Amino acid sequence: MITLISSDKRKFHVLEEVANQSLTIRDVIEDRRGRRRADRIILVTNINSKIPEKVIVYWLRHFLMPEEIAHASMSHKKAEKLKKWEAKFFDTDIDTLNDLILAADSLDIPSLFDGACEKVSDILKNRSAEEVGEISKIENEFTHEEEEEEIPSENAWVWRNEFA
Protein backbone atom coordinates (compact mmCIF):
# COMPACT_ATOMS: atom_id res chain seq x y z
CA MET A 1 0.00 0.00 0.00
CA ILE A 2 1.26 3.44 -0.92
CA THR A 3 0.34 6.56 0.95
CA LEU A 4 0.25 9.89 -0.80
CA ILE A 5 0.20 12.98 1.38
CA SER A 6 -0.85 16.31 0.02
CA SER A 7 0.09 19.78 1.24
CA ASP A 8 -3.10 20.00 3.29
CA LYS A 9 -2.01 16.82 5.08
CA ARG A 10 -4.63 14.59 3.62
CA LYS A 11 -3.53 11.01 3.20
CA PHE A 12 -4.44 8.82 0.28
CA HIS A 13 -3.89 5.10 0.43
CA VAL A 14 -3.40 3.43 -2.88
CA LEU A 15 -2.62 -0.14 -3.87
CA GLU A 16 0.90 -0.58 -5.13
CA GLU A 17 -0.38 -2.11 -8.36
CA VAL A 18 -2.42 0.99 -9.01
CA ALA A 19 0.28 3.49 -8.08
CA ASN A 20 2.69 1.56 -10.30
CA GLN A 21 1.27 3.52 -13.18
CA SER A 22 3.57 6.28 -12.04
CA LEU A 23 6.97 5.25 -13.31
CA THR A 24 8.56 7.37 -10.61
CA ILE A 25 6.73 5.55 -7.83
CA ARG A 26 7.40 2.21 -9.47
CA ASP A 27 11.13 2.93 -9.44
CA VAL A 28 11.04 3.88 -5.76
CA ILE A 29 9.16 0.70 -4.90
CA GLU A 30 11.71 -1.34 -6.86
CA ASP A 31 14.60 0.35 -5.09
CA ARG A 32 13.12 -0.34 -1.69
CA ARG A 33 12.01 -3.88 -2.29
CA GLY A 34 13.22 -6.23 0.42
CA ARG A 35 13.23 -3.64 3.12
CA ARG A 36 10.53 -4.41 5.58
CA ARG A 37 8.23 -1.49 5.44
CA ALA A 38 4.55 -1.84 5.66
CA ASP A 39 3.71 1.52 4.22
CA ARG A 40 5.41 3.53 1.60
CA ILE A 41 4.84 7.20 1.73
CA ILE A 42 5.02 9.67 -1.03
CA LEU A 43 4.88 13.32 -0.13
CA VAL A 44 3.36 15.64 -2.64
CA THR A 45 4.15 19.10 -1.45
CA ASN A 46 2.63 22.43 -2.40
CA ILE A 47 -0.29 20.75 -4.02
CA ASN A 48 -3.66 20.63 -2.43
CA SER A 49 -5.55 17.40 -2.04
CA LYS A 50 -7.50 17.95 -5.23
CA ILE A 51 -4.62 16.82 -7.41
CA PRO A 52 -3.71 13.51 -5.74
CA GLU A 53 -7.40 12.80 -5.73
CA LYS A 54 -7.66 13.37 -9.44
CA VAL A 55 -4.50 11.44 -10.14
CA ILE A 56 -5.82 8.47 -8.21
CA VAL A 57 -9.16 8.59 -9.97
CA TYR A 58 -7.26 8.57 -13.24
CA TRP A 59 -5.13 5.65 -12.10
CA LEU A 60 -8.14 3.62 -11.05
CA ARG A 61 -9.87 4.15 -14.36
CA HIS A 62 -6.78 3.07 -16.25
CA PHE A 63 -5.79 0.33 -13.85
CA LEU A 64 -8.35 -2.04 -15.23
CA MET A 65 -6.97 -2.03 -18.74
CA PRO A 66 -3.31 -1.05 -18.82
CA GLU A 67 -2.33 -3.76 -21.27
CA GLU A 68 -5.10 -2.91 -23.63
CA ILE A 69 -4.22 0.73 -23.65
CA ALA A 70 -0.55 0.00 -24.23
CA HIS A 71 -1.21 -2.29 -27.15
CA ALA A 72 -4.15 -0.39 -28.58
CA SER A 73 -6.05 -3.65 -28.67
CA MET A 74 -9.16 -2.21 -27.07
CA SER A 75 -12.47 -2.85 -28.68
CA HIS A 76 -13.98 0.11 -30.45
CA LYS A 77 -16.76 0.42 -27.89
CA LYS A 78 -14.38 0.38 -24.94
CA ALA A 79 -12.13 2.93 -26.56
CA GLU A 80 -15.09 5.24 -27.14
CA LYS A 81 -16.13 4.87 -23.53
CA LEU A 82 -12.66 5.68 -22.27
CA LYS A 83 -12.48 8.67 -24.58
CA LYS A 84 -15.74 10.00 -23.20
CA TRP A 85 -14.57 9.45 -19.68
CA GLU A 86 -11.29 11.26 -20.33
CA ALA A 87 -13.08 14.19 -21.91
CA LYS A 88 -15.09 14.54 -18.73
CA PHE A 89 -12.06 14.02 -16.54
CA PHE A 90 -10.10 16.79 -18.21
CA ASP A 91 -13.05 19.13 -18.36
CA THR A 92 -11.81 21.36 -15.58
CA ASP A 93 -10.19 24.75 -15.06
CA ILE A 94 -6.77 25.73 -16.33
CA ASP A 95 -5.20 25.88 -12.87
CA THR A 96 -6.16 22.30 -12.13
CA LEU A 97 -4.95 21.18 -15.53
CA ASN A 98 -1.63 22.89 -15.03
CA ASP A 99 -1.23 21.25 -11.63
CA LEU A 100 -2.08 17.92 -13.19
CA ILE A 101 0.58 18.48 -15.83
CA LEU A 102 3.17 19.15 -13.14
CA ALA A 103 2.07 16.15 -11.13
CA ALA A 104 2.04 13.88 -14.17
CA ASP A 105 5.49 15.07 -15.12
CA SER A 106 7.00 14.51 -11.68
CA LEU A 107 5.26 11.20 -11.20
CA ASP A 108 6.05 10.23 -14.77
CA ILE A 109 2.59 9.28 -16.04
CA PRO A 110 2.88 9.89 -19.79
CA SER A 111 -0.77 9.41 -20.72
CA LEU A 112 -1.98 11.80 -18.04
CA PHE A 113 0.64 14.36 -19.03
CA ASP A 114 -0.34 14.11 -22.69
CA GLY A 115 -4.04 14.31 -21.98
CA ALA A 116 -3.74 17.38 -19.79
CA CYS A 117 -1.43 19.18 -22.24
CA GLU A 118 -3.82 18.40 -25.07
CA LYS A 119 -6.70 19.91 -23.12
CA VAL A 120 -4.82 23.09 -22.23
CA SER A 121 -3.79 23.60 -25.83
CA ASP A 122 -7.41 23.04 -26.90
CA ILE A 123 -8.55 25.69 -24.46
CA LEU A 124 -5.97 28.14 -25.75
CA LYS A 125 -6.79 27.30 -29.33
CA ASN A 126 -10.51 27.78 -29.17
CA ARG A 127 -10.71 31.03 -27.27
CA SER A 128 -11.29 34.39 -28.82
CA ALA A 129 -8.79 37.16 -28.14
CA GLU A 130 -10.95 38.53 -25.31
CA GLU A 131 -11.33 35.16 -23.67
CA VAL A 132 -7.62 34.54 -23.86
CA GLY A 133 -7.19 37.89 -22.16
CA GLU A 134 -9.22 36.52 -19.26
CA ILE A 135 -6.72 33.75 -18.75
CA SER A 136 -4.21 36.42 -17.97
CA LYS A 137 -4.60 37.53 -14.37
CA ILE A 138 -3.28 41.02 -14.79
CA GLU A 139 -4.94 43.66 -16.90
CA ASN A 140 -2.44 44.11 -19.65
CA GLU A 141 1.28 43.78 -19.59
CA PHE A 142 1.91 45.37 -22.87
CA THR A 143 2.51 48.92 -23.89
CA HIS A 144 0.66 50.24 -26.87
CA GLU A 145 3.66 49.89 -29.18
CA GLU A 146 4.05 46.28 -28.25
CA GLU A 147 0.43 45.63 -29.11
CA GLU A 148 1.11 46.85 -32.59
CA GLU A 149 3.76 44.25 -33.27
CA GLU A 150 1.67 41.29 -32.39
CA ILE A 151 1.06 38.45 -34.75
CA PRO A 152 -1.98 39.47 -36.72
CA SER A 153 -4.68 37.12 -35.64
CA GLU A 154 -7.98 38.46 -36.87
CA ASN A 155 -7.21 39.91 -40.25
CA ALA A 156 -7.66 38.16 -43.51
CA TRP A 157 -4.60 36.56 -44.90
CA VAL A 158 -3.96 37.08 -48.49
CA TRP A 159 -1.37 35.37 -50.53
CA ARG A 160 -0.65 37.40 -53.58
CA ASN A 161 1.02 35.58 -56.40
CA GLU A 162 3.13 38.40 -57.77
CA PHE A 163 5.40 38.75 -60.72
CA ALA A 164 8.96 37.99 -59.89
Added chain:
Amino acid sequence: METYQPLRLGLLPLPTTVSSPTHNPDPNPILDPLSLPDPDLVLDLDPLISDEEPVDHFDWLPDPVLLLILNRIGDVKSLGRCSLISRRFRSLIPLVDQVYVRVDCVIRDDAATASTSANQTRTRGTGIFSHITRAFHSISHFLTPSRKILSTFQSSPSNSDISHHSPDEVLRNFKELRHLQIVLPDGELGLDDGVLLKWKAGFGSTLETCVILGASSVLTKPENPNPSSCNKTGEEETINNAILKLRIIWTISALIAASSRHYLLEKIVSGHETLERLELSDKDGQGVLTMDKGQLEGFRASPISASCGALRTVVPALSVKLWYAPMLDLPGGMRLEGATLVAIRPSGSEDLAGDWVLDAFDEPYQSAVRMLMARRNYRIEMNSF
Protein backbone atom coordinates in the same frame (compact mmCIF):
# COMPACT_ATOMS: atom_id res chain seq x y z
CA MET B 1 3.86 13.70 -32.58
CA GLU B 2 6.95 13.80 -30.46
CA THR B 3 7.54 11.06 -28.02
CA TYR B 4 7.03 12.07 -24.48
CA GLN B 5 10.18 12.67 -22.52
CA PRO B 6 9.60 13.22 -18.81
CA LEU B 7 11.17 16.42 -17.70
CA ARG B 8 11.21 15.33 -14.08
CA LEU B 9 11.02 18.84 -12.86
CA GLY B 10 11.40 19.40 -9.19
CA LEU B 11 11.75 15.77 -8.44
CA LEU B 12 13.62 15.58 -5.17
CA PRO B 13 14.08 12.12 -3.74
CA LEU B 14 14.86 13.16 -0.20
CA PRO B 15 14.43 10.32 2.26
CA THR B 16 13.91 12.19 5.49
CA THR B 17 13.46 15.84 4.95
CA VAL B 18 10.84 17.91 3.28
CA SER B 19 12.53 21.21 2.73
CA SER B 20 14.28 21.30 -0.60
CA PRO B 21 17.59 23.06 -1.20
CA THR B 22 16.18 25.14 -4.02
CA HIS B 23 13.74 26.72 -1.65
CA ASN B 24 14.35 29.54 0.70
CA PRO B 25 13.85 28.05 4.12
CA ASP B 26 10.23 28.52 4.93
CA PRO B 27 9.62 29.63 8.51
CA ASN B 28 6.23 27.93 8.51
CA PRO B 29 6.53 24.78 6.50
CA ILE B 30 3.21 23.45 5.40
CA LEU B 31 4.36 19.96 6.18
CA ASP B 32 6.04 19.22 9.42
CA PRO B 33 8.52 16.46 8.69
CA LEU B 34 8.51 15.28 12.29
CA SER B 35 4.83 14.50 12.28
CA LEU B 36 5.22 12.13 9.35
CA PRO B 37 6.84 8.74 8.99
CA ASP B 38 9.93 8.64 6.76
CA PRO B 39 8.77 9.33 3.26
CA ASP B 40 10.29 7.40 0.41
CA LEU B 41 9.91 10.16 -2.01
CA VAL B 42 9.24 13.82 -1.82
CA LEU B 43 7.70 15.34 -4.86
CA ASP B 44 8.00 19.06 -4.76
CA LEU B 45 5.75 20.05 -7.58
CA ASP B 46 6.47 23.68 -7.27
CA PRO B 47 10.19 24.34 -7.11
CA LEU B 48 9.98 27.64 -8.90
CA ILE B 49 7.39 29.33 -6.79
CA SER B 50 8.31 32.87 -5.94
CA ASP B 51 6.86 35.54 -3.72
CA GLU B 52 5.96 37.69 -6.68
CA GLU B 53 2.37 38.07 -7.75
CA PRO B 54 1.57 35.49 -10.35
CA VAL B 55 1.21 36.93 -13.83
CA ASP B 56 -1.03 34.21 -15.22
CA HIS B 57 -2.19 30.72 -14.56
CA PHE B 58 0.79 29.34 -16.37
CA ASP B 59 3.37 30.79 -14.00
CA TRP B 60 4.08 27.45 -12.47
CA LEU B 61 4.53 25.59 -15.69
CA PRO B 62 8.15 25.54 -16.78
CA ASP B 63 8.98 26.85 -20.24
CA PRO B 64 9.58 23.45 -21.85
CA VAL B 65 6.12 22.27 -20.79
CA LEU B 66 4.43 25.44 -21.93
CA LEU B 67 6.22 25.19 -25.25
CA LEU B 68 4.99 21.63 -25.61
CA ILE B 69 1.46 22.86 -25.10
CA LEU B 70 1.90 25.69 -27.58
CA ASN B 71 3.29 23.27 -30.14
CA ARG B 72 0.04 21.37 -30.00
CA ILE B 73 -1.97 24.44 -30.88
CA GLY B 74 -0.49 24.69 -34.35
CA ASP B 75 -2.98 27.18 -35.75
CA VAL B 76 -1.15 30.46 -36.29
CA LYS B 77 -4.16 32.65 -35.56
CA SER B 78 -4.66 30.99 -32.20
CA LEU B 79 -0.98 31.42 -31.47
CA GLY B 80 -1.33 35.09 -32.33
CA ARG B 81 -4.08 35.41 -29.74
CA CYS B 82 -2.00 33.54 -27.20
CA SER B 83 0.84 35.97 -27.63
CA LEU B 84 -1.47 38.50 -25.96
CA ILE B 85 -1.59 36.56 -22.71
CA SER B 86 1.74 37.66 -21.35
CA ARG B 87 5.30 38.61 -22.20
CA ARG B 88 6.32 35.06 -21.43
CA PHE B 89 3.91 33.67 -23.99
CA ARG B 90 5.12 36.20 -26.48
CA SER B 91 8.73 35.20 -25.96
CA LEU B 92 7.91 31.49 -26.27
CA ILE B 93 5.70 31.58 -29.33
CA PRO B 94 8.54 32.29 -31.79
CA LEU B 95 10.06 29.01 -30.59
CA VAL B 96 7.02 26.96 -31.62
CA ASP B 97 8.14 24.49 -34.26
CA GLN B 98 4.87 23.12 -35.63
CA VAL B 99 2.61 25.58 -37.33
CA TYR B 100 -0.60 25.35 -39.29
CA VAL B 101 -1.64 28.25 -41.51
CA ARG B 102 -5.05 28.66 -43.06
CA VAL B 103 -4.89 31.10 -45.91
CA ASP B 104 -8.13 33.05 -46.39
CA CYS B 105 -7.66 34.08 -49.95
CA VAL B 106 -5.17 33.63 -52.73
CA ILE B 107 -5.05 36.32 -55.36
CA ARG B 108 -3.78 34.79 -58.52
CA ASP B 109 -2.63 36.67 -61.57
CA ASP B 110 -5.11 38.14 -64.01
CA ALA B 111 -6.47 36.45 -67.08
CA ALA B 112 -3.97 38.15 -69.38
CA THR B 113 -1.06 36.55 -67.67
CA ALA B 114 -2.70 33.21 -67.70
CA SER B 115 -3.22 33.31 -71.41
CA THR B 116 0.38 34.36 -71.89
CA SER B 117 1.35 31.23 -70.12
CA ALA B 118 -0.91 29.24 -72.36
CA ASN B 119 0.67 30.79 -75.45
CA GLN B 120 4.05 30.10 -74.07
CA THR B 121 3.22 26.49 -73.80
CA ARG B 122 1.77 26.39 -77.25
CA THR B 123 4.90 27.72 -78.88
CA ARG B 124 7.11 25.45 -76.89
CA GLY B 125 4.89 22.44 -76.83
CA THR B 126 5.49 19.60 -79.19
CA GLY B 127 3.86 16.26 -79.80
CA ILE B 128 1.09 15.72 -77.39
CA PHE B 129 0.78 19.34 -76.50
CA SER B 130 0.08 20.60 -79.96
CA HIS B 131 -3.01 18.41 -80.11
CA ILE B 132 -4.54 19.83 -77.05
CA THR B 133 -3.82 23.51 -77.24
CA ARG B 134 -7.46 24.34 -77.42
CA ALA B 135 -8.19 22.21 -74.44
CA PHE B 136 -5.29 23.80 -72.73
CA HIS B 137 -6.81 27.24 -73.20
CA SER B 138 -9.83 26.07 -71.36
CA ILE B 139 -7.62 24.94 -68.52
CA SER B 140 -6.09 28.34 -68.17
CA HIS B 141 -9.37 29.70 -66.95
CA PHE B 142 -9.12 27.35 -63.99
CA LEU B 143 -6.08 29.24 -63.00
CA THR B 144 -7.44 32.74 -63.22
CA PRO B 145 -8.64 34.27 -60.01
CA SER B 146 -11.72 32.85 -58.51
CA ARG B 147 -14.18 35.69 -59.04
CA LYS B 148 -16.35 34.69 -56.18
CA ILE B 149 -13.63 34.97 -53.62
CA LEU B 150 -12.28 38.16 -55.05
CA SER B 151 -15.62 39.92 -55.12
CA THR B 152 -16.59 39.00 -51.59
CA PHE B 153 -13.22 40.13 -50.56
CA GLN B 154 -13.49 43.49 -52.30
CA SER B 155 -17.01 44.20 -51.22
CA SER B 156 -16.03 43.86 -47.60
CA PRO B 157 -16.83 47.29 -46.15
CA SER B 158 -13.74 47.67 -44.06
CA ASN B 159 -11.58 46.46 -46.89
CA SER B 160 -9.36 49.51 -46.96
CA ASP B 161 -8.68 49.21 -43.24
CA ILE B 162 -7.79 45.56 -43.27
CA SER B 163 -4.11 45.03 -43.42
CA HIS B 164 -3.31 42.03 -45.53
CA HIS B 165 -0.72 39.67 -44.37
CA SER B 166 0.92 37.14 -46.53
CA PRO B 167 1.92 33.88 -44.90
CA ASP B 168 5.62 34.62 -45.28
CA GLU B 169 5.11 37.89 -43.40
CA VAL B 170 3.30 36.19 -40.59
CA LEU B 171 5.66 33.26 -40.38
CA ARG B 172 8.63 35.57 -40.08
CA ASN B 173 7.99 35.60 -36.34
CA PHE B 174 8.69 31.92 -36.04
CA LYS B 175 12.38 31.22 -35.83
CA GLU B 176 12.41 27.52 -35.12
CA LEU B 177 9.86 26.17 -37.59
CA ARG B 178 10.25 22.49 -38.34
CA HIS B 179 6.84 21.38 -39.54
CA LEU B 180 4.71 23.72 -41.55
CA GLN B 181 1.28 23.04 -42.96
CA ILE B 182 -0.47 25.56 -45.14
CA VAL B 183 -4.04 25.16 -46.30
CA LEU B 184 -5.44 27.14 -49.21
CA PRO B 185 -9.11 28.11 -49.25
CA ASP B 186 -9.89 26.11 -52.37
CA GLY B 187 -8.43 23.84 -54.99
CA GLU B 188 -7.30 25.48 -58.24
CA LEU B 189 -8.95 23.06 -60.62
CA GLY B 190 -12.47 23.95 -61.69
CA LEU B 191 -14.01 20.52 -61.93
CA ASP B 192 -17.40 19.51 -63.21
CA ASP B 193 -19.76 17.89 -60.77
CA GLY B 194 -18.94 14.29 -60.10
CA VAL B 195 -15.42 14.49 -61.48
CA LEU B 196 -12.75 13.31 -59.10
CA LEU B 197 -9.25 14.66 -59.41
CA LYS B 198 -6.67 14.42 -56.67
CA TRP B 199 -2.96 14.99 -56.87
CA LYS B 200 0.02 14.72 -54.62
CA ALA B 201 3.32 16.16 -55.65
CA GLY B 202 6.76 16.17 -54.08
CA PHE B 203 8.96 19.10 -54.96
CA GLY B 204 12.58 19.98 -54.45
CA SER B 205 13.83 22.84 -56.54
CA THR B 206 11.65 21.31 -59.22
CA LEU B 207 9.02 18.58 -59.54
CA GLU B 208 10.31 15.25 -58.26
CA THR B 209 7.23 13.07 -57.96
CA CYS B 210 3.57 13.46 -58.75
CA VAL B 211 0.66 11.06 -58.43
CA ILE B 212 -2.72 11.87 -59.86
CA LEU B 213 -5.93 9.96 -59.35
CA GLY B 214 -8.89 10.86 -61.48
CA ALA B 215 -12.32 9.54 -62.36
CA SER B 216 -14.89 10.93 -64.75
CA SER B 217 -17.62 10.15 -62.26
CA VAL B 218 -17.93 8.84 -58.75
CA LEU B 219 -20.94 6.84 -57.60
CA THR B 220 -21.30 6.22 -53.91
CA LYS B 221 -24.02 3.59 -54.22
CA PRO B 222 -23.99 1.84 -57.57
CA GLU B 223 -27.29 0.23 -58.56
CA ASN B 224 -26.03 -3.07 -59.86
CA PRO B 225 -23.17 -4.17 -57.69
CA ASN B 226 -20.67 -5.83 -59.99
CA PRO B 227 -21.21 -5.59 -63.71
CA SER B 228 -17.52 -5.50 -64.56
CA SER B 229 -17.04 -9.13 -63.60
CA CYS B 230 -19.50 -10.41 -66.21
CA ASN B 231 -18.34 -7.95 -68.80
CA LYS B 232 -14.61 -8.21 -69.22
CA THR B 233 -13.87 -7.68 -72.84
CA GLY B 234 -10.48 -6.57 -73.99
CA GLU B 235 -12.15 -3.82 -75.92
CA GLU B 236 -13.28 -2.06 -72.84
CA GLU B 237 -9.86 -2.18 -71.29
CA THR B 238 -8.18 -0.20 -74.01
CA ILE B 239 -8.10 3.51 -73.85
CA ASN B 240 -9.38 5.47 -76.83
CA ASN B 241 -8.20 8.84 -78.05
CA ALA B 242 -10.90 10.94 -76.45
CA ILE B 243 -10.40 9.26 -73.11
CA LEU B 244 -6.64 9.66 -73.33
CA LYS B 245 -6.93 13.31 -74.28
CA LEU B 246 -9.01 14.07 -71.22
CA ARG B 247 -6.48 12.23 -69.01
CA ILE B 248 -3.68 14.32 -70.44
CA ILE B 249 -5.65 17.47 -69.72
CA TRP B 250 -6.14 16.35 -66.14
CA THR B 251 -2.46 15.62 -65.84
CA ILE B 252 -1.40 18.98 -67.18
CA SER B 253 -3.95 20.86 -65.05
CA ALA B 254 -2.67 19.13 -61.95
CA LEU B 255 0.94 19.81 -62.88
CA ILE B 256 0.20 23.48 -63.48
CA ALA B 257 -1.64 23.75 -60.17
CA ALA B 258 1.25 22.05 -58.40
CA SER B 259 3.95 24.19 -59.97
CA SER B 260 1.92 27.34 -59.22
CA ARG B 261 1.86 26.37 -55.58
CA HIS B 262 5.55 25.58 -55.66
CA TYR B 263 6.16 29.10 -56.91
CA LEU B 264 4.38 30.58 -53.87
CA LEU B 265 6.71 28.88 -51.44
CA GLU B 266 10.04 30.42 -52.33
CA LYS B 267 10.12 33.11 -49.66
CA ILE B 268 8.91 30.82 -46.92
CA VAL B 269 11.43 28.12 -47.66
CA SER B 270 14.38 30.46 -47.96
CA GLY B 271 13.34 32.30 -44.81
CA HIS B 272 13.14 29.22 -42.58
CA GLU B 273 16.29 27.19 -42.61
CA THR B 274 15.08 24.99 -39.79
CA LEU B 275 12.14 23.61 -41.79
CA GLU B 276 12.06 19.84 -42.08
CA ARG B 277 8.67 19.27 -43.57
CA LEU B 278 6.28 21.42 -45.51
CA GLU B 279 2.82 20.59 -46.76
CA LEU B 280 0.65 22.83 -48.88
CA SER B 281 -2.87 21.53 -49.33
CA ASP B 282 -6.33 22.95 -49.98
CA LYS B 283 -9.67 22.78 -48.21
CA ASP B 284 -11.26 20.94 -51.14
CA GLY B 285 -8.79 18.11 -50.77
CA GLN B 286 -7.68 18.38 -54.40
CA GLY B 287 -3.96 18.65 -54.19
CA VAL B 288 -1.15 18.27 -51.72
CA LEU B 289 2.32 19.60 -52.29
CA THR B 290 4.94 18.19 -49.97
CA MET B 291 8.59 18.89 -49.36
CA ASP B 292 10.72 16.85 -47.02
CA LYS B 293 14.05 17.82 -45.50
CA GLY B 294 16.20 16.87 -48.45
CA GLN B 295 13.84 18.49 -50.91
CA LEU B 296 13.76 21.71 -48.90
CA GLU B 297 17.55 21.79 -48.93
CA GLY B 298 17.50 21.26 -52.67
CA PHE B 299 15.03 24.12 -53.03
CA ARG B 300 17.29 26.45 -51.07
CA ALA B 301 20.44 25.34 -52.87
CA SER B 302 19.29 25.92 -56.43
CA PRO B 303 17.06 28.87 -57.17
CA ILE B 304 13.77 28.01 -58.81
CA SER B 305 13.26 28.77 -62.45
CA ALA B 306 10.01 30.55 -63.03
CA SER B 307 8.17 29.63 -66.14
CA CYS B 308 8.52 32.63 -68.41
CA GLY B 309 5.57 34.93 -67.93
CA ALA B 310 3.64 32.47 -65.78
CA LEU B 311 3.40 32.49 -62.04
CA ARG B 312 4.69 29.00 -61.60
CA THR B 313 7.90 27.09 -61.76
CA VAL B 314 9.02 25.21 -64.83
CA VAL B 315 7.88 21.61 -65.01
CA PRO B 316 10.81 19.46 -66.18
CA ALA B 317 10.66 16.86 -68.94
CA LEU B 318 8.67 13.97 -67.51
CA SER B 319 8.18 10.26 -67.70
CA VAL B 320 4.55 9.41 -67.17
CA LYS B 321 2.94 6.08 -66.44
CA LEU B 322 -0.83 5.88 -66.78
CA TRP B 323 -3.23 3.22 -65.59
CA TYR B 324 -6.85 3.15 -66.64
CA ALA B 325 -9.95 1.21 -65.71
CA PRO B 326 -13.37 1.89 -67.27
CA MET B 327 -14.99 1.00 -63.99
CA LEU B 328 -13.61 0.33 -60.55
CA ASP B 329 -15.60 -0.90 -57.56
CA LEU B 330 -13.87 0.01 -54.31
CA PRO B 331 -14.23 -2.05 -51.13
CA GLY B 332 -16.24 0.65 -49.33
CA GLY B 333 -19.01 0.58 -51.96
CA MET B 334 -17.75 3.51 -53.99
CA ARG B 335 -17.54 3.13 -57.76
CA LEU B 336 -15.17 5.09 -59.98
CA GLU B 337 -15.96 5.37 -63.66
CA GLY B 338 -13.11 6.04 -66.02
CA ALA B 339 -10.68 5.66 -63.15
CA THR B 340 -7.21 6.83 -63.97
CA LEU B 341 -3.96 6.76 -62.09
CA VAL B 342 -0.97 8.74 -63.26
CA ALA B 343 2.53 8.45 -61.83
CA ILE B 344 5.01 11.09 -62.88
CA ARG B 345 8.73 11.61 -62.40
CA PRO B 346 11.36 13.58 -64.27
CA SER B 347 12.58 11.82 -67.41
CA GLY B 348 15.19 9.19 -66.74
CA SER B 349 13.72 7.94 -63.48
CA GLU B 350 13.06 4.24 -63.50
CA ASP B 351 10.82 3.77 -60.51
CA LEU B 352 7.37 4.77 -61.69
CA ALA B 353 5.33 2.34 -59.63
CA GLY B 354 6.84 2.19 -56.16
CA ASP B 355 5.48 2.76 -52.70
CA TRP B 356 5.43 6.48 -53.29
CA VAL B 357 2.54 5.85 -55.67
CA LEU B 358 0.76 3.37 -53.41
CA ASP B 359 0.95 5.60 -50.36
CA ALA B 360 0.01 8.85 -52.04
CA PHE B 361 -3.63 8.89 -50.94
CA ASP B 362 -5.68 7.75 -47.98
CA GLU B 363 -8.46 5.23 -48.16
CA PRO B 364 -10.67 4.63 -50.05
CA TYR B 365 -8.42 6.09 -52.75
CA GLN B 366 -5.48 3.98 -51.70
CA SER B 367 -7.45 0.87 -52.66
CA ALA B 368 -8.24 2.46 -55.99
CA VAL B 369 -4.54 3.05 -56.57
CA ARG B 370 -3.70 -0.53 -55.64
CA MET B 371 -6.38 -1.92 -57.95
CA LEU B 372 -5.34 0.31 -60.84
CA MET B 373 -1.67 -0.61 -60.50
CA ALA B 374 -2.54 -4.24 -61.12
CA ARG B 375 -3.78 -3.34 -64.59
CA ARG B 376 -1.96 -2.64 -67.81
CA ASN B 377 -0.32 0.71 -68.14
CA TYR B 378 0.70 3.23 -70.73
CA ARG B 379 3.96 5.16 -70.90
CA ILE B 380 4.09 8.75 -72.05
CA GLU B 381 7.01 11.14 -72.26
CA MET B 382 6.36 14.84 -71.83
CA ASN B 383 8.46 17.84 -72.66
CA SER B 384 9.31 20.49 -70.15
CA PHE B 385 6.78 23.32 -70.00
